Amino acid sequence: MARITGMEVLDVRFPTSRELDGSDAMNPDPDYSAAYVVLHTDGGPDGYGLTFTIGRGNDVQAAAIAALADHVVGREVPETAAQLAALSADLVGDSQLRWLGPEKGVAHMAVGAVVNAGWDLAARRAGRPLWRFLAEMTPEEIAGQVDFRYLTDALTEDEALEILRAAEPGRARRAADIAERGYPAYTTSPGWLGYGDAKLTRLAEQAVADGFDMIKLKVGGDLTDDIRRMKLAREAVGPDVRIAVDANQRWDVGAAVSWMEALAPYRPYWIEEPTSPDDVLGHKAIADGVAPILVATGEHVANRVMFKQLLQAGAISVLQLDACRVGGVNENIAILLLAAKFGVPVCPHAGGVGLCELVRHLSFFDYVAVSGSTENRVIEWVDHLHEHFTDPAVVRDGHYLAPAEPGFSARMHDATLRRFRFPDGPEWTENAR
Amino acid sequence: MARITGMEVLDVRFPTSRELDGSDAMNPDPDYSAAYVVLHTDGGPDGYGLTFTIGRGNDVQAAAIAALADHVVGREVPETAAQLAALSADLVGDSQLRWLGPEKGVAHMAVGAVVNAGWDLAARRAGRPLWRFLAEMTPEEIAGQVDFRYLTDALTEDEALEILRAAEPGRARRAADIAERGYPAYTTSPGWLGYGDAKLTRLAEQAVADGFDMIKLKVGGDLTDDIRRMKLAREAVGPDVRIAVDANQRWDVGAAVSWMEALAPYRPYWIEEPTSPDDVLGHKAIADGVAPILVATGEHVANRVMFKQLLQAGAISVLQLDACRVGGVNENIAILLLAAKFGVPVCPHAGGVGLCELVRHLSFFDYVAVSGSTENRVIEWVDHLHEHFTDPAVVRDGHYLAPAEPGFSARMHDATLRRFRFPDGPEWTENAR
Numbered sequence: 001m002a003r004i005t006g007m008e009v010l011d012v013r014f015p016t017s018r019e020l021d022g023s024d025a026m027n028p029d030p031d032y033s034a035a036y037v038v039l040h041t042d043g044g045p046d047g048y049g050l051t052f053t054i055g056r057g058n059d060v061q062a063a064a065i066a067a068l069a070d071h072v073v074g075r076e077v078p079e080t081a082a083q084l085a086a087l088s089a090d091l092v093g094d095s096q097l098r099w100l101g102p103e104k105g106v107a108h109m110a111v112g113a114v115v116n117a118g119w120d121l122a123a124r125r126a127g128r129p130l131w132r133f134l135a136e137m138t139p140e141e142i143a144g145q146v147d148f149r150y151l152t153d154a155l156t157e158d159e160a161l162e163i164l165r166a167a168e169p170g171r172a173r174r175a176a177d178i179a180e181r182g183y184p185a186y187t188t189s190p191g192w193l194g195y196g197d198a199k200l201t202r203l204a205e206q207a208v209a210d211g212f213d214m215i216k217l218k219v220g221g222d223l224t225d226d227i228r229r230m231k232l233a234r235e236a237v238g239p240d241v242r243i244a245v246d247a248n249q250r251w252d253v254g255a256a257v258s259w260m261e262a263l264a265p266y267r268p269y270w271i272e273e274p275t276s277p278d279d280v281l282g283h284k285a286i287a288d289g290v291a292p293i294l295v296a297t298g299e300h301v302a303n304r305v306m307f308k309q310l311l312q313a314g315a316i317s318v319l320q321l322d323a324c325r326v327g328g329v330n331e332n333i334a335i336l337l338l339a340a341k342f343g344v345p346v347c348p349h350a351g352g353v354g355l356c357e358l359v360r361h362l363s364f365f366d367y368v369a370v371s372g373s374t375e376n377r378v379i380e381w382v383d384h385l386h387e388h389f390t391d392p393a394v395v396r397d398g399h400y401l402a403p404a405e406p407g408f409s410a411r412m413h414d415a416t417l418r419r420f421r422f423p424d425g426p427e428w429t430e431n432a433r
Numbered sequence: 434m435a436r437i438t439g440m441e442v443l444d445v446r447f448p449t450s451r452e453l454d455g456s457d458a459m460n461p462d463p464d465y466s467a468a469y470v471v472l473h474t475d476g477g478p479d480g481y482g483l484t485f486t487i488g489r490g491n492d493v494q495a496a497a498i499a500a501l502a503d504h505v506v507g508r509e510v511p512e513t514a515a516q517l518a519a520l521s522a523d524l525v526g527d528s529q530l531r532w533l534g535p536e537k538g539v540a541h542m543a544v545g546a547v548v549n550a551g552w553d554l555a556a557r558r559a560g561r562p563l564w565r566f567l568a569e570m571t572p573e574e575i576a577g578q579v580d581f582r583y584l585t586d587a588l589t590e591d592e593a594l595e596i597l598r599a600a601e602p603g604r605a606r607r608a609a610d611i612a613e614r615g616y617p618a619y620t621t622s623p624g625w626l627g628y629g630d631a632k633l634t635r636l637a638e639q640a641v642a643d644g645f646d647m648i649k650l651k652v653g654g655d656l657t658d659d660i661r662r663m664k665l666a667r668e669a670v671g672p673d674v675r676i677a678v679d680a681n682q683r684w685d686v687g688a689a690v691s692w693m694e695a696l697a698p699y700r701p702y703w704i705e706e707p708t709s710p711d712d713v714l715g716h717k718a719i720a721d722g723v724a725p726i727l728v729a730t731g732e733h734v735a736n737r738v739m740f741k742q743l744l745q746a747g748a749i750s751v752l753q754l755d756a757c758r759v760g761g762v763n764e765n766i767a768i769l770l771l772a773a774k775f776g777v778p779v780c781p782h783a784g785g786v787g788l789c790e791l792v793r794h795l796s797f798f799d800y801v802a803v804s805g806s807t808e809n810r811v812i813e814w815v816d817h818l819h820e821h822f823t824d825p826a827v828v829r830d831g832h833y834l835a836p837a838e839p840g841f842s843a844r845m846h847d848a849t850l851r852r853f854r855f856p857d858g859p860e861w862t863e864n865a866r
Contacts, residue, residue: 027528055529056500057540063496064539067489095460096488102682102710102733105538106497107490150709153686153718249535253586276583277535278738280713281745285586300535302735305711312714 002043002077004121007069007114010036011062012412013055013422014353014385015431022054022351022384023194025220026248030054032353032385033422035061035110036412039117041077047121048411049113052324052352057106058422064110067097072114078122081141087118088330092147104302108327115328116358120408130408131364134329135171139164142369146334150305154312160337167372174368182399183363184213184374185381186244188351190233191217197232204236211398214242214269214378220250223262230266242269249273249300253282257289270294270318277301283315294318299325299349304334311342320380321348323358329408332362336370345375351382356393357409360400388416435476435510437554440502440547443469444495445845446488446855447786447818448864455487455784455817456627458653459681463487465786465818466855468494468543469845472550474510480554481844482546485757485785490539491855497543500530505547511555514574520551521763525580537735541760548761549791553841563841564797567762568604572597575802579767583738587745593770600805607801615832616796617646617807618814619677621784623666624650630665637669644831647675647702647811653683656695663699675702682706682733686715690722703727703751710734716748727751732758732782737767744775753813754781756791762841765795769803778808784815789826790842793833821849 016022017029033055039047051061071090078084091111092103100107123133134142143160187210190203200217207215217233219226226245233243245268251259256274271293275282277300287295298320301307310316319339321332339346348363350356356379363379371377379400386392389412391405403409420427449455450462466488472480484494504523511517524544525536533540556566567575576593620643623636633650640648650666652659659678666676678701684692689707704726708715710733720728731753734740743749752772754765772779781796783789789812796812804810812833819825822845824838836842853860 026531030529030532053529054532056527057497057530057533060493060497060500060539061533064490064493067493094489096463096486097490098459099463099487100490100494100539100542104711104735106493106533106540107538109533150685150712150715153715252583276738278537278736279583279742281742282583282586282738302537303711305709305715309712309714 002041004039004072004075004077005042006040007066007073008038008040009062009066010417011058011422012036012417012420013058013428014420015427017055023192024218024246024248025193025250027054033058034353035065035113036417037065037113037117039072039121041121044077045121045124045407047117047124048407049115049117049120050324050354050410051109051113052355061106061109064106065113068110068114072118077125078118079125081137081144084118084122085145085330088115088145088328089147091115092327103305103327108303109325112324112326112328112331115330116323116408116410119329120410124407127406129403129405130361131368131403132175134361134365135175135368139168142333145330146337147330151308151334151338154308155338155341159341163337163340164369167369170372171368174372178364178367179402182396182401183360183367184378185395185398185400186214186216186242186378187212187381187383188216189383190215191246193218193221197229200229201232201236204233208237208241212241213398214244216244216246216272216380218248219245219263220247220259223259226259227262230263230268234266244268244270244272244296246272247274249276251275253285256286260290260293264293268293270296272296272320273300278306280306280309280313280315283310284313287315287317296320296347298322301325303327304331304338307335308338311338311344317344319344319346321346321359321362323348323355323362336362336366340371345377346371347377348379350380351384353385354389354410356381356386357389357391360393361403361408364402388412435474437472437505437508437510438475439473440499440506441471441473442495442499443850444491444855445469445850445853446491446861447853448860450488456625457651457679457681458626458683460487466491467786468498468546469850470498470546470550472505472554474554477510478554478557478840480550480557481840482548482550482553483757483787483843484542484546485788494539494542497539498546501543501547505551510558511551512558514570514577517551517555518578518763521548521578521761522580524548525760536738536760541736542758545757545759545761545764548763549756549841549843552762553843557840560839562836562838563794564801564836565608567794567798568608568801572601575766578763579770580763584741584767584771587741588771588774592774596770596773596803600802603805604801607805611797611800612835615829615834616793616800617811618828618831618833619647619649619675619811620645620814620816621649622816623648626651626654630662633662634665634669637666641670641674645674646831647677649677649679649705649813651681652678652696653680653692656692659692660695663696663701667699677701677703677705677729679705680707682709684708686718689719693723693726697726701726703729705729705753706733711739713739713742713746713748716743717746720748720750729753729780731755734758736760737764737771740768740771744771744777750777752777752779754779754792754795756781756788756795769795769799773804778810779804780810781812783813784817786818787822787843789814789819790822790824793826794836794841797835821845
């Protein structure tokens with residue numbers, strides 16, 4: 001019987017603000033970072049997880065992960081569905097730490113990193129990529145991962161089982177199908193707010209040439225600029241490629257509606273994060289005001305209770321799952337089931353550092369064992385920082401290839417950890433700003 | 434011109450779990466704690482603030498406060514309304530730290546602690562208790578403290594000014610009035626879940642003898658127990674004293690409604706935290722299901738955007754302001770204005786450690802300069818840990834006395850800080866558990 005013998009937490013930061021990669025209306029100068037966790041074991045592989053942050057405060061996030069050590073160190077390495085459910089329940093249920101959320105922000109993301117590292121460990125030991133490991137569980141085992149507290153007015157365990165059982169017959173066929181054709185992707189690379197017009201046009205044209213049928217632009221800084229950039233993008237990609245726009249929470253309800261009216265002639269596909277991620281009723285008002293443009297959110301939605309309400313209210317038409325914002329795989333299974341119940345497509349948030357690597361597993365699993373569909377579903381792709389991972393996400397011809405290595409793909413190269421460790425790695429000591 | 438020369442952050446914990454004080458359905462064994470911050474200056478008094486937590490993770494909270502040092506150290510000591518508004522805006526607006534919330538959880542409570550310490554500093558320098566310092570500002574200065582982002586669909590700056598101007602004429606009279614009669618209080622001391630029946634009865638009778646016309650019981654552990662305890666409490670206090678009940682987020686929507694039906698014969702006044710603090714739509718469904726029993730929440734409501742929706746949806750009839758959960762005085766001014774706009778009474782959450790000391794200032798201010806009323810308003814009182822503060826809250830005859838010392842009352846005695854510092858204070862080294 002193998003045990004978790006230690007938990008190591010690292011503060012790893014990449015100096016992305018130097019190039020304005022990742023710049024948007026609310027995040028002018030992010031340094032993409034990871035609070036990175038390793039679960040060491042006394043037999044077999046270690047487990048890896050992370051929380052994505054954008055720089056300052058990554059040390060606080062790391063401290064929050066470290067505060068969970070007593071729940072995992074000395075614990076039996078989780079292998080079974082029951083052990084994985086218990087790990088999540090113990091971490092979420094710490095009655096003193098719960099006060100720091102509950103189930104939101106730094107404390108909850110810390111839970112997510114450790115839960116994800118536990119799943120990585122289990123999938124590695126099983127010799128399966130996480131999506132296959134998950135998709136080979138029974139409906140009962142999958143539903144058993146979910147904390148249904150606060151969900152039962154929208155989704156009961158029986159309803160979840162019904163969804164999972166309905167998808168059971170076609171699993172093998174869909175797993176083979178998605179491994180063959182890959183999962184549809186869209187690219188945000190052309191659209192950062194800090195990029196000039198020429199770069200935007202060039203990257204948008206490149207995206208189409210690379211096989212993407214959807215791109216995304218950041219908006220919300222200046223309306224005149226946005227109209228010009230949207231027009232350039234539309235000209236660059238032609239009439240048939242979808243262009244999503246992303247305001248990164250910049251607006252109030254009224255501003256969101258009027259701004260989108262001005263962009264409507266260029267046919268934006270969705271407006272993402274038009275306002276506060278906490279504002280369920282605001283998103284609903286915006287959705288009513290901007291239809292037929294879709295409303296999308298999720299990367300900052302704190303937990304399953306918020307997603308539940310966004311779905312109950314009809315406030316979103318696109319659910320943007322994030323692998324590292326909520327309480328890890330277990331809560332993301334709950335969110336996938338909620339989306340399936342309400343018939344809303346899941347189009348995960350990715351980019352940052354590691355998010356593409358992780359979240360693809362959840363979409364592949366969703367296709368095989370939950371929703372059974374890729375219709376109107378697409379995973380974000382930002383071609384950035386993948387070289388730091390031992391099992392990097394790969395997109396070809398506008399599709400994510402199926403991950404094949406065992407685990408959940410959060411592991412970074414040792415050389416990366418040494419170089420980018422903050423504040424003492426050479427990337428930071430040799431390039432002091 | 435005085436400057437802030439340093440920021441000190443301390444992890445202070447009280448071993449309250451030894452006596453089951455503070456035990457409820459979700460928090461069986463809290464160790465009431467404070468992540469305590471001191472803003473040192475080079476002239477005049479220092480400033481004090483805190484975040485209340487319940488034990489584990491208080492170190493994470495302290496780390497989150499420490500991460501804000503660059504925003505305050507070296508800064509001019511805030512004295513004017515404009516400087517206080519700028520302090521809050523700089524802290525809330527840090528674009529990298531914002532990712533850790535946004536505006537919720539550990540990162541946001543850290544902002545609240547530092548913002549509150551800034552107000553403490555300003556009020557001390559002005560030689561005024563915070564409530565008077567605030568209530569002597571102009572309507573424009575008060576409204577200028579508020580970040581109206583995400584609020585304008587419910588409350589615009591013009592509407593806020595209208596509310597404040599309407600309350601301006603009676604300010605002097607109300608300040609004299611409330612200083613004379615004190616602010617109505619209710620007591621939670623009888624009702625902790627860990628207390629036996631005899632203790633409950635004795636403390637409930639004592640509460641009435643002490644002049645309280647409202648008490649609160651914790652519920653949500655076991656229905657049979659709750660019915661028995663509610664019956665005992667009703668017998669102890671008689672028909673006219675209000676009994677609020679508090680489930681500390683224990684239930685789903687359906688369970689909340691049926692549980693309250695069982696308690697209804699004993700006429701509970703409000704049901705507090707029936708479900709997740711994030712569940713606006715759930716609170717609304719519960720409110721519809723339990724009427725005429727009122728629904729109350731707030732101590733875990735993350736920010737003004739959540740309060741806005743609870744009010745917009747008609748989900749709460751009682752708003753439980755908390756001095757330390759949100760982004761400090763500035764955001765609490767926004768919340769008081771929202772409550773005034775929607776005509777919902779504010780009955781602050783208190784107890785813990787330091788919450789009574791701080792939040793009374795906000796209710797006194799609300800009466801003088803915002804709502805102008807104490808009707809159906811009452812501040813929670815728990816007679817616990819006040820001896821550790823240099824300006825402790827005092828309740829007499831069921832009323833909070835008006836704070837008279839300069840500042841915001843978060844300062845603890847030096848002897849307390851030495852004794853209860855975690856993990857190296859003698860309270861912890863000499864009583865290792």
